[in-house]
Amino acid sequence: MLVLGxxxxxxxxxxxxxxxxxxxxxxxxxxxxxxVVGSTGRLIGGRRHWY
Structure with a gap:
């Protein structure tokens, strides 16, 4: 999303x-x-990692 932005x-x-x-x-x-939120280890949308 960063690259697209x-x-x-x-x-x-x-x-x-x-x-x-x-x-x-x-x-x-x-x-x-x-x-930032993903790097802290918190779940985002029920997932810990986004690939």
């Missing part, structure tokens, strides 16, 4: 498409939050 963020910036920029920021924030 970064790609959309860059595409939105380079192509001047604001919706891609916004979605990219949202995906980056959600991906970072899931990464």
């Amino acid at each position: 970064l790609i959309l963020l860059l595409l939105g910036f380079l192509l001047h498409i604001s919706i891609l920029w916004t979605v990219g920021i949202i995906l980056l924030v959600i991906g970072a939050a899931l990464w």
Whole structure:
């Protein structure tokens, strides 16, 4: 999710498409939050690891 957010963020910036920029920021924030919570060992959605 982090990689997809970064790609959309860059595409939105380079192509001047604001919706891609916004979605990219949202995906980056959600991906970072899931990464931090997952690295602490807590269960996310009933799973301990996401592959």
